[in-house]
Structures are given as C-alpha cells and as structure tokens.
Amino acid sequence: MKKKLVIIGNGMAGMRALEELLRIAPDEYDVTVFGAEPHVNYNRIMLSPVLAGEQKFDDIIINDKAWYDDNNITLFTGEKITSINRPNKTIISNKDRITPYDSLWIATGSDPFIIPVPGKNLEGVVTFRDIKDVDEMVEASKNYKNAVVIGGGLLGLEAAYGLKRNGMNVTVIHLADTLMERQLDEAAGYLLKSDLESRDIKILTEANTKELIGEDRVQAVRLADDTLIPADIVVMAVGIRPSIALAKEADLDCNRGIVVNDHLQTSDPDIFAVGECVEHREQIYGLVAPLYEMGRALAGFMAGHNTSYKGSVTSTKLKVTGVELFSAGDFSGGEGTEDIVLRDARRGVYKRLVIKDDRIIGAVLYGDVVDGPWYFQLLKDKDKIDDIRDHLIFGQSLAMGGASVDPLAAVTALPLEAEICGCNGITKGAIITGITENGLTSLDEVRAHTKASASCGSCTHLVEQVMELTLGDSYETPAATPICSCTDHTHDDVRRLILLNSLKEIPAVMQDLQWKTPNGCSKCRPALNYYLIAAWPGEYKDDYQSRYINERAHANIQKDGTYSVIPRMWGGLTNPKELRAIADVADKYNIPTVKVTGGQRIDLLGIKKEDLPGVWRDLNAAGMVSGHAYGKSLRTVKTCVGQEWCRFGTQMSLSMGIELEKMTWGSWTPHKFKMAVSGCPRNCAEATIKDFGVVAVDSGWELHVGGNGGMHVRACDLLCKVETDQEVKDYAAAFMQLYREEGHYLERTAPWVERVGLDSIKQRVVDDADNRRQLTERFHISQQTSQDDPWAERATHNVHAHEFKPLAEVG
Amino acid sequence: MTQNWIEVGRTEDIPYLGSRVVKTGGTDIAVFKTSTGDIFALEDKCPHKQGPLSQGIVHGKSVSCPLHNWNISLESGEALAPDSGCAHLIPVQIKGGKIYLTLPAQSKATGTNG
Numbered sequence: 001m002k003k004k005l006v007i008i009g010n011g012m013a014g015m016r017a018l019e020e021l022l023r024i025a026p027d028e029y030d031v032t033v034f035g036a037e038p039h040v041n042y043n044r045i046m047l048s049p050v051l052a053g054e055q056k057f058d059d060i061i062i063n064d065k066a067w068y069d070d071n072n073i074t075l076f077t078g079e080k081i082t083s084i085n086r087p088n089k090t091i092i093s094n095k096d097r098i099t100p101y102d103s104l105w106i107a108t109g110s111d112p113f114i115i116p117v118p119g120k121n122l123e124g125v126v127t128f129r130d131i132k133d134v135d136e137m138v139e140a141s142k143n144y145k146n147a148v149v150i151g152g153g154l155l156g157l158e159a160a161y162g163l164k165r166n167g168m169n170v171t172v173i174h175l176a177d178t179l180m181e182r183q184l185d186e187a188a189g190y191l192l193k194s195d196l197e198s199r200d201i202k203i204l205t206e207a208n209t210k211e212l213i214g215e216d217r218v219q220a221v222r223l224a225d226d227t228l229i230p231a232d233i234v235v236m237a238v239g240i241r242p243s244i245a246l247a248k249e250a251d252l253d254c255n256r257g258i259v260v261n262d263h264l265q266t267s268d269p270d271i272f273a274v275g276e277c278v279e280h281r282e283q284i285y286g287l288v289a290p291l292y293e294m295g296r297a298l299a300g301f302m303a304g305h306n307t308s309y310k311g312s313v314t315s316t317k318l319k320v321t322g323v324e325l326f327s328a329g330d331f332s333g334g335e336g337t338e339d340i341v342l343r344d345a346r347r348g349v350y351k352r353l354v355i356k357d358d359r360i361i362g363a364v365l366y367g368d369v370v371d372g373p374w375y376f377q378l379l380k381d382k383d384k385i386d387d388i389r390d391h392l393i394f395g396q397s398l399a400m401g402g403a404s405v406d407p408l409a410a411v412t413a414l415p416l417e418a419e420i421c422g423c424n425g426i427t428k429g430a431i432i433t434g435i436t437e438n439g440l441t442s443l444d445e446v447r448a449h450t451k452a453s454a455s456c457g458s459c460t461h462l463v464e465q466v467m468e469l470t471l472g473d474s475y476e477t478p479a480a481t482p483i484c485s486c487t488d489h490t491h492d493d494v495r496r497l498i499l500l501n502s503l504k505e506i507p508a509v510m511q512d513l514q515w516k517t518p519n520g521c522s523k524c525r526p527a528l529n530y531y532l533i534a535a536w537p538g539e540y541k542d543d544y545q546s547r548y549i550n551e552r553a554h555a556n557i558q559k560d561g562t563y564s565v566i567p568r569m570w571g572g573l574t575n576p577k578e579l580r581a582i583a584d585v586a587d588k589y590n591i592p593t594v595k596v597t598g599g600q601r602i603d604l605l606g607i608k609k610e611d612l613p614g615v616w617r618d619l620n621a622a623g624m625v626s627g628h629a630y631g632k633s634l635r636t637v638k639t640c641v642g643q644e645w646c647r648f649g650t651q652m653s654l655s656m657g658i659e660l661e662k663m664t665w666g667s668w669t670p671h672k673f674k675m676a677v678s679g680c681p682r683n684c685a686e687a688t689i690k691d692f693g694v695v696a697v698d699s700g701w702e703l704h705v706g707g708n709g710g711m712h713v714r715a716c717d718l719l720c721k722v723e724t725d726q727e728v729k730d731y732a733a734a735f736m737q738l739y740r741e742e743g744h745y746l747e748r749t750a751p752w753v754e755r756v757g758l759d760s761i762k763q764r765v766v767d768d769a770d771n772r773r774q775l776t777e778r779f780h781i782s783q784q785t786s787q788d789d790p791w792a793e794r795a796t797h798n799v800h801a802h803e804f805k806p807l808a809e810v811g
Numbered sequence: 812m813t814q815n816w817i818e819v820g821r822t823e824d825i826p827y828l829g830s831r832v833v834k835t836g837g838t839d840i841a842v843f844k845t846s847t848g849d850i851f852a853l854e855d856k857c858p859h860k861q862g863p864l865s866q867g868i869v870h871g872k873s874v875s876c877p878l879h880n881w882n883i884s885l886e887s888g889e890a891l892a893p894d895s896g897c898a899h900l901i902p903v904q905i906k907g908g909k910i911y912l913t914l915p916a917q918s919k920a921t922g923t924n925g
Contacts, residue, residue, distance in 0.1 A: 140849060375897075518848045522868040523877035545828040547864040550879040557877050561863040690889060807831035807842055808819040 003029040004245075005302070006091060006101035006649025008081045008246065010035025012044055012288060014107030015063060017295030024069055025303035031073045032099055037130055038078035038398065040064055044130070045288050045423065048320075051162030052501070084250035086268055098425045103270055103302065106247055106258060107349045110240035110276040110286065121210025125234045128159045133767075137233060141166035144232030148172075148221045151361040151757040153320060156237035157192075160201050163235070165500070172344030173209055173221065173275045175238075183316045183327040187343075187350050188366040193350070194357055195323050201504055204229075230576040232438065234342050240286055257284045262308035264298040274298050280311060287314050292425045313374050317369070324365075326372035329379050330354065331362030342393045351393055358386045371395040377418045410448070411465040412658050420466060421459045428466055429642050435470045443467065443659045448572055470612065483745075484523040486515050491527070491744035506532065506543050527745035530632065533668050534740050537782035544800065550630035551802060554790045557611055563612060564605040566629035568665065571639045571657030571677075572600030581622030598673065599636035601627055610804050616791035625789040628665065632746070634672045634736075637661040642679025642696065651696030656725060660694070663729055664736060666787040667779070670743030670752070688716045691739075691749040692732055697721070701728050705735055705761070706753030714750045717758045720766045734765045734775035740782070741775075816904055816911035822850060823908070830865040830874070835914055840901055841865030841884050842910060845872055849887035852903050852912055858883070858896025 005021075007014045010033050018031065035041070039061075046060040054196075068075045080094045091098045106107060112118055114129035124135050124140065137159070140147070147163040149156045152174030164170045172179075178189035193203050207225035212234055222227045242257035253259040253267035257279030264272045264280075277292045278284065285291065290312035300307030315328035331354045332337065342351040347367060353375065354362035359382050363375040374396040378385060385534065391398045396413060414420075434440060434450035441466060447454040453463040454570030467475050482488050489497070493511060503509045506528050510520060520528065525546035532540045550556050555563035569578065582602055586594050593605035607615055616626075627633060637660050640646065642653030657677040664675070676687035677694040686709070687693030693716050695705040700723035704716030719735065722728060743752045764771050793799040819833045825844040832855060833840040839855040841864045849872070855865045860880030871883045882891040888900040904911040 370884055451912060517871055519870050521870045522880060525868060525870065545826060545869065548868065553866070557863075559860070559862075559878065561866070802824065802826065802831060806839075808832045809834040810817050810819065811836040 002028065003102040003211075004100060005031050005103045005105070006099055006616040007031065007033045007105045007130060008091065009035065009105075009107030009109060009277075009765070010039075010041050010075070010077065011107060011275065011277070012062070013109065013110050013291040013295060014105055015041040016292050017107070017274050017298045018073075019063075020296050020299035021302055024299060024305075027359070029103070031071070033068070033073055033075050034079055034081050034093060034099075035075070035077045037132075038250065039131065040068070040077065042131065047128070047131065047134050048158035048162055050131070051128075051137055051159065052165040052500070053162075054496070054647065055136075057131055079425075084246060084271070084562075086250055086271075089176065089270065095678065101270070103272065105298070106266070106271065106273040106277060107242040107275045108277045109248060111243045112236060113239040113241050114236055114571075115209060115238055117209055117211050119214060119218060120236075122212055122214045122218040122234075123216050124214070124218040124232060125133035125212060128235050128237050129156050129240075130763070133235075137163060137165060137235065139790065140233040141168050145169055146230045147233045148229055148231040149233065149235045149237055150221075151235075151239070152176070152203065152205070152236035153182065153237065154180060154316065156235070157196065157318060158320060159235045159237050160196070161199070161749060163198060163233075164201050164502075168233075169202075170200075171204060171231075172196075173207045173229070174203065174205045175208060175225070177206045177494070179203065179205070180316075180327075180806075182324070183364075185331055185352060185364050186368075187352070188325065188327070188364045191348060191350055191366045192325060196320075226350060242274065242279065243282055244277055247273065247277070255279050255282075262297070262310065263301045264294055264309060265301075272298055272302075280309065283311055285312060285314065287316070288423050289419075289425050290314060292423075294427075297388070301322070312503040313380050314375075315372065317372075317422065321462075324367055324369045326365040326369040326376075327363065328376045329360070329362035331364050337361065340389075340393045353393060355385070355389075357514055358384045358389075360385060373418060373420065374414065374501075375423075377415065380419075381417075408465055408469055411462065411469055420462050421452040421454075422731045423459075423630070424451040424454065426450055431463060432470050435467060440467075441471065441475065475564070477764075484521055486510075486520050486524050487513060490514050491747075494528070495531050495535070495742075498531055502694045504532065504536055504540055506546060516560070520546075526551075530668060530670065530745050534782070537778075540783040548620065551632070553609065553612065554616075554626055554630060555607070556630045558605065560606075561609075562606045563609055564603055564629075565607055565615055565619075566597065566601045566627040567624035568604045568627040568661075569601055569624075570661050571637055573639075573656055573658060574602075576622055578622055581619060581624065585618045588618065589615055591615075597629070597636075599629075600638050601629065601636055603629070610806070613795045613804050617795035620792050620795055625665075632671050633667065633668045633673065634661070634666070635665045635672050637664075638676035638690070640677075640679050640684040644679075646684060648681055649679035649696070650698050651679055651701065653677040653685065653694075653696055656694065656728060657685075659725070659729065660732055663733065663783070667736065667740070667783060668786065669740055669750045670745050671738065673739070675732070675751070689713065690716065692735055694728055694732075699723065703728065703731050705733075706749045706750055706758070708750040710748075712750070717753060719758075719762065730772065730776050733779040734772045737760070737775040737779035737782075739766060741780070815913055817914060819910050819912055821908050822848065822905060822910060825850070825910075827898075828869045830869060830903055832865045833912065838899075838915075839863070839865070840912060841874075841912070842903075842912070843869055843874060845869060845885070849885075850903050850910055852901035853883065853885065853888050854899040854901065854915070856898060857881055857901070858890055858898050859894065875885060 041063045043062050043639045049055040081091050082094050083092050092098050112129045126136050147168040147170045149160045150170045152172050160170045160172045178186050179192050205430040210222045210224045212218050213220045216667045218234050221231050235533045237414045244254045244258050248254045258273040258277050259279050261274050274294045293312050294309050297309035298305045318325045340353045349367035352364045414428050418428045420428050431450050431452050431461050440446050453460045529543050529546040555565050560719040589611050591604045595603045597603050637657045639654050639657030643649035673691045675692045676690045677686040678687045679696045687695050688704050689707040689709040695702045702721050703719040705719045707716035708714045817846050825831050828850050830841050832842045841855040843851045857876040859881045862876040864874050866877040867874040873882050875882050881894045884899050888898040890896045900914050
C-alpha cells in the first residue's frame with residue numbers, strides 16, 4: 001500500500017514541493033491536500049499584477065482542478081486544519097474531518113502583521129495577502145477615492161502601485177526614513193521615492209500611524225504627529241509572520257517559525273514544514289525563491305535521496321513595471337567593507353557594490369539592472385573579484401573584456417549554474433537541459449517544462465536569450481521585433497508600459513522607454529500618438545505633428561499634392577439636398593473628378609489644399625461631416641437596403657448600418673476599420689470581407705470579424721450569432737475596443753485576429769459577458785470625446801489655420 | 812553673385828516638428844522647424860516622385876515624404892540611405908526672429924519647374 005502524504009496548505013511552497021515530488025517519485029505517495037482558501041493553487045506573487053489590472057485571477061492559477069485530478073490528489077479547499085494528533089498520526093479539520101497520515105507537511109505560509117492601533121478592525125482595512133484582499137481593493141477603487149498603504153516595503157509599494165492604477169489617490173506611510181530599507185540603501189531608496197512620486201503616489205517616510213478613524217468604515221488615518229490623511233481604504237503591509245499556531249499547539253519546536261533541520265524535518269521526524277512558516281538555521285524567508293529551493297530539498301528527501309537545504313541567499317526585484325531595481329546580499333557597510341559606486345543622475349542610474357575581502361557581499365542597482373544576475377552569481381559563488389575590480393561596476397561585458405556588440409554575449413558568459421529565473425530558482429543549465437532533452441522550441445514550452453520565467457516573468461528576455469543561444473538560428477525571439485529602429489521595444493511592450501507607467505505624452509514615452517532618437521521617426525511617432533489616444537481617452541492631447549498628413553489635413557493627399565474629400569453618408573444613405581451641395585461644391589471649387597467609392601460614398605478629387613476649409617464649410621452647411629476616409633479610424637458602414645425595400649430582406653439592414661456608423665464614427669483605430677451590414681444571407685453588402693460584418697438571418701444577426709478585401713483577401717471568421725439590434729451594437733463596440741486596445745499600429749483586424757487567435761477574441765467578446773460589457777463601456781467613454789467633426793473645427797473655428805495657408809507668397 | 816534675401820515670415824509662424832509652404836512663381840519652398848527650433852528650407856519636391864515634402868513628418872533633422880516615405884535630410888537635401896537623390900537646399904538666414912530665404916534663380920525666372 002502507498003504511504004499517505006498529507007499537506008496542510010495549498011499555497012506555492014507546498015504545491016511546488018509536491019510538483020517536484022510527483023516528478024521524481026510519481027507513485028510513491030497517496031496525496032491529500034488541505035487549503036483554507038476556497039481556491040485551487042495560485043501564484044501569490046502575481047497578486048500585484050492582478051491588482052494593477054494587468055492579469056486576471058485565471059491567469060495566475062498554477063494548477064487547476066484538472067491537475068489535482070490527473071495526479072490523483074485529493075483536494076479539500078476552504079477547509080482549515082484545526083489540530084494535529086501526533087500520537088494517532090491524524091489531523092482534524094474545521095469540518096471535523098479526520099485524516100490519517102504517514103508523512104505530514106506543514107505549509108501554512110505566513111500571516112500579515114496587523115499593527116495594533118485603534119480602528120484596525122474597521123471596514124475598509126485590509127491586508128495584501130490573498131485574492132480576497134485584491135478583490136476588496138479593486139471593489140473599493142470603484143466606489144472610493146482615497147487609499148492609504150501602511151508600509152513602504154516590497155508588498156506595500158506594489159499595493160500602492162496597483163491602487164494607483166485603479167485610479168485612487170494613494171499615500172504610502174512608512175515608518176523608516178528609506179523605502180524598502182531592508183533591500184535598499186538611502187540613495188536607491190531616494191531614487192525609488194522620486195520615481196513613485198512622479199507616478200503621483202504620495203510617500204510619507206518616518207511616519208508613525210497612531211489610529212484609524214471612522215464609524216463603521218475607515219475614513220482617515222491619524223499619524224503620531226496628528227496629521228490626518230483621508231482614507232477610504234487602508235492596506236496594512238508592514239510585514240508577515242510565519243503561521244505557526246497549529247505547529248505550536250501540536251508541541252512541535254517553534255521559535256519565530258517552525259524549526260526544521262536541513263531536510264525540512266520538524267522535531268517530529270514524520271512531520272515536515274516548508275515555505276514561509278519555516279525557520280531554518282535561524283532564518284525565515286518571505287520571498288519565493290527560497291521556498292522553491294526548500295521544496296526541491298524536501299521532495300528529494302521524501303523520494304529517498306539524501307538532498308538537503310542549506311539556506312538561501314536572496315535577491316529582490318520590485319514588480320512595479322518601469323522601476324528597475326535589484327538588490328542582493330548585505331549592503332549595510334561596516335568594518336572591512338568597501339564600496340564601489342556609480343551614479344548617472346541624468347539617467348537615474350545608481351549602482352553600488354559592497355566588497356569585503358575581494359568578494360562581493362552586497363549589491364544595490366537602480367535604473368540599470370542588466371548586470372544584477374551576474375553580480376548575484378559572483379556573490380553566491382564568493383568569487384574573488386580583484387582581477388576585474390577596475391571595471392566591475394561597469395558590468396559584465398566591459399569587466400570581462402569583451403566589447404559586447406553581440407547581444408547574447410552577456411548570457412553566453414554566464415556559467416551553467418547561474419540563476420536565470422529568480423522566482424523559481426532555475427539555472428541557465430536547467431533551461432538548456434530542458435530545451436535539448438525535450439526538444440522545446442517555444443517560450444511557452446520552456447515555461448511549461450522548466451518553469452523558467454513562468455512566475456513573475458521579469459526574466460523572460462533572459463530566458464529567450466538562453467533559448468536563442470541553445471537553439472541557434474532556429475529560434476527567433478518572437479517579442480524582439482521593435483516598432484522601428486528608434487527603440488528596442490515591441491508594440492506590445494510599448495502599449496503595456498504606457499498604461500503601467502502612466503505615460504501620457506510622446507516625450508514621456510520616449511524618455512521613459514529610452515528612445516534612441518530625439519523625436520522618433522515617421523513610423524514610431526504616429527504609432528505612439530495612437531497608443532496614447534487609445535490609452536488616455538479625453539485626457540491625452542493629440543500630437544498633431546505626429547499625424548500622417550492625411551490625418552493632419554483631414555483629407556487624402558494625391559500624387560500631385562492635391563487632396564480628395566469624402567463627406568460622410570450614414571450607412572451609404574444620401575438625399576437630394578446633400579447631392580445638390582456636393583454638386584455645388586464641385587462647381588464652385590472647380591473640382592475635376594467626382595467618383596463613387598467602394599464604400600458607397602462620393603469622392604471629390606483634385607482639391608487644392610488651401611480650398612479645403614471652404615469645401616468643408618459648404619458641406620457642413622448641408623449637414624455633412626467628415627467621412628474620415630483618410631484616417632486610421634472607422635471608415636464606412638456599407639449596407640444593402642434590406643427589409644426596408646428588398647423582397648428578400650430579413651432585417652432592417654439600412655437602419656442598422658446607420659446606427660452602427662453613428663455609434664462608431666470618429667473613433668481612431670490601429671488601422672482603418674470598415675464595416676458592412678447585409679439584410680439577408682445573399683450578403684449584397686459584402687459584409688464577410690469587412691473588419692466587422694453583420695449579416696441578417698431570419699432569427700437575428702450573424703456577426704463576422706477579421707475580413708479583408710485588399711491585397712490579401714481574407715473572408716471573415718464568424719464571431720457569433722445574436723438576436724437583438726442592441727446586441728449587434730454592443731458586440732461591435734466591444735470587438736472594436738478590443739482591437740483598439742490590442743492591435744499593433746498599422747495592423748488590420750485580419751492579421752490581428754490571426755495573431756491573437758479567434759478563440760481568444762471569442763472568449764473575451766462573446767463568452768465573457770462581463771468583459772464584453774467593460775469593453776463596450778470603454779469604447780463609449782472614448783467616443784464621448786471623439787465625435788467632434790474635424791472639418792467644422794477647421795472650416796469655422798480656425799483650428800490649425802496655418803495648415804491651409806502658405807507662409808508667404810513671393811515671386 | 813550677391814545673394815538676395817527675402818523675408819518670408821517669423822520663426823514662430825512654423826510649428827515645431829512642422830513645416831509651412833512659401834509659394835513662388837515656380838516650385839514651392841517648404842520651410843521646416845525641428846524640435847530644437849532650427850529652421851531649414853528645401854524645394855517642396857521629393858527627389859523620388861516630386862511629393863510635397865512640406866506635408867511630411869519632421870523628425871530629428873529630416874523629413875519623411877508623405878507619398879512614399881523617403882527620408883530627406885533637412886541639412887543637405889539628400890535622401891537618406893537606402894534611397895538616393897537630392898532635394899534642392901534653400902539657404903536660410905534668421906535675423907531677429909525673421910526668416911529670410913534666397914530663392915533659386917530658375918524658379919523666379921521662368922515659373923516652371925526649376
């Protein structure tokens with residue numbers, strides 16, 4: 001019979017150790033897991049991105065229910081263990097379930113420390129420990145304005161950042177005079193403080209919380225000096241304490257944590273402990289890498305190998321994107337230590353290495369952390385550095401003598417034992433072995449097999465470099481295609497960082513993301529301008545000089561430098577008054593060519609630029625606005641006459657087309673966006689080669705997406721079928737918004753749909769009704785400020801008048 | 812030959828990273844202003860297919876032609892690699908915030924393409 005292994009705690013440490021055990025000894029144990037939280041196992045260190053809205057809970061699940069089933073693990077969630085009966089070798093849960101064990105693992109983690117001040121039990125006072133806390137913070141941000149975070153350590157700052165991203169006013173109260181004082185020295189702490197303050201987070205250092213004030217819900221925080229800070233939500237993030245109550249009550253040796261030996265064994269040889277609840281060689285750990293190292297040692301020991309855990313040297317990174325920070329080891333200075341310091345104030349770079357006996361014992365890097373892993377390796381290996389000391393601070397490539405033109409040089413130079421993924425403790429050697437033994441070729445596969453970069457993801461680039469090194473030319477770093485030669489960042493990176501770092505102007509983006517040219521080029525500037533429009537609707541001020549001429553002049557430039565003008569005709573519908581106005585304009589301005597377009601509009605070609613405002617004024621007078629035929633924007637909604645006239649029509653396609661066009665006109669998109677509505681499956685409006693095509697059927701409407709009739713003809717994919725007119729509009733808005741938020745600039749929906757996959761789009765637009773509603777909402781918010789007719793602004797309100805007048809006429 | 816400087820406007824009449832056109836009897840002249848406020852002038856005619864450079868996007872010290880995205884140096888008029896060709900450079904003087912140009916002789920004389 002198999003031995004019974006019971007695990008108390010369904011968190012990262014216990015499950016990581018279990019994964020490891022299943023890998024090396026799959027059939028040795030009958031496993032039962034108890035988790036107090038009502039969830040499967042998730043990645044706690046990724047709660048910050050969930051709070052910041054960059055990831056969803058589903059994204060951070062490590063092992064779903066199927067994993068437990070597949071591995072025959074009995075899982076009880078939402079069930080807390082109340083006692084351990086060591087003589088009988090059983091444990092008892094709060095549901096009075098008695099479970100026998102041969103081996104028991106305690107992986108109860110830690111509890112957030114609540115500072116004992118009056119008001120600590122008020123509603124709105126939370127910790128930052130589990131998904132429930134995150135939900136409460138997100139909920140609060142919807143209804144309230146002011147947030148206070150007590151504690152300026154790693155967790156507190158990530159909480160502050162997340163709350164800020166949710167639109168709250170955030171104040172961080174920190175007892176010490178330096179943020180993250182356990183990981184940073186004063187200089188780096190100062191840089192971090194300035195960085196966060198520039199992101200509009202208030203930081204109060206040397207501030208001591210006296211009480212929390214409020215009736216039922218917290219309203220304010222009072223400091224020891226009687227300063228009052230308004231607070232609708234207070235996050236306590238002052239620290240954690242190993243959760244040892246259960247072990248103590250079972251009379252296991254406990255100090256600050258549950259005392260274990262190098263095999264993670266407690267004072268009872270059948271009971272082990274792993275993770276944050278553990279005290280090993282008088283150390284307790286609150287970071288993820290040591291937990292994983294413990295897990296490996298524990299699993300090995302349980303599988304009959306003589307593995308042991310010798311303690312961890314830890315390094316720290318802050319998950320506030322855009323803040324580059326690395327710290328490791330001891331940097332308190334003192335007897336016999338020397339410092340090597342490099343500062344570059346303009347770049348906001350600070351590097352400090354602490355040396356003792358010719359070895360690195362501590363490192364603090366701010367602003368430029370590329371060499372963090374190298375220093376960390378030197379520190380862990382206790383390598384002597386006297387030979388390279390002169391160049392040490394300038395980083396690996398210079399210190400090791402190679403002028404590093406080869407982007408892989410730094411990774412090539414790392415030894416196989418060098419740790420690439422700090423979260424999961426994965427070395428360069430392990431990644432290479434994983435790739436060669438399993439024939440891995442994609443980043444996802446490498447993540448799945450080796451766990452490298454599968455947690456916080458900040459080492460993704462390094463992992464990709466190792467892949468490139470191992471696979472040679474057969475691996476192309478997929479994310480490495482930058483927008484243009486002005487930057488190393490990809491479209492996706494730039495879009496993400498604009499949001500994360502609250503970058504709201506093109507110069508800010510270029511500064512923050514280290515653009516290599518002073519003001520970009522004709523490729524990146526229009527892209528950045530669009531990304532900022534999409535990211536900050538109503539707030540971002542359009543940068544006119546970063547628009548391509550057609551969008552600057554609101555007309556289409558022709559090969560001879562004249563322009564063409566297409567007035568909007570809603571759904572392709574017009575009337576005698578509009579047609580007369582068009583005819584009059586053509587006469588008055590000697591417009592040589594008048595043509596009907598493929599999108600059912602009338603095009604006036606050959607207009608001199610200086611005549612444009614006059615042409616628009618006359619068209620405006622007849623009630624016509626810009627047709628945006630020149631823009632990366634909603635172009636036209638093509639229709640057939642449908643049920644209004646056609647004997648085959650099954651729905652009112654004409655009025656549907658008009659409504660869709662009135663809803664979406666004026667919106668800017670990554671590339672042009674065309675729609676059509678057909679009144680029956682005969683599809684006379686050719687709706688199935690549009691970006692969004694609607695085809696009426698007896699019972700409602702079919703919605704098609706991602707079609708293109710251009711160079712590469714692509715028929716639409718069927719998104720879904722809906723019944724009501726309102727649904728058509730909601731799905732159209734949601735689809736368009738998703739494209740607006742995710743498309744790369746100048747990428748039509750057809751390649752976008754192929755890039756992200758129809759399933760992913762269906763999931764977010766069709767299956768997830770809540771997400772659809774949010775997308776639709778964001779679309780409408782953006783539309784509130786985008787439906788001013790640009791022609792009227794220029795024809796009658798003199799906007800950008802200089803555009804249409806020569807500077808001078810001479811000769 | 813003495814240069815004949817003609818005043819065409821003030822530096823503030825041109826937007827940063829933008830351009831304005833000076834109409835002449837012949838080929839128009841595009842007057843550019845960079846992000847640092849430097850003023851340059853070129854014949855408003857791309858060496859590729861005569862696109863109006865004044866309508867392009869200005870970046871650094873170059874402009875991208877609106878028709879086919881050739882990049883032209885504002886300092887020399889030369890097309891930047893990989894393209895080759897040259898737009899005629901017009902000398903510029905700034906005095907007291909005013910912009911002075913010397914016009915190419917041909918455009919004044921004939922009014923046809925110079």
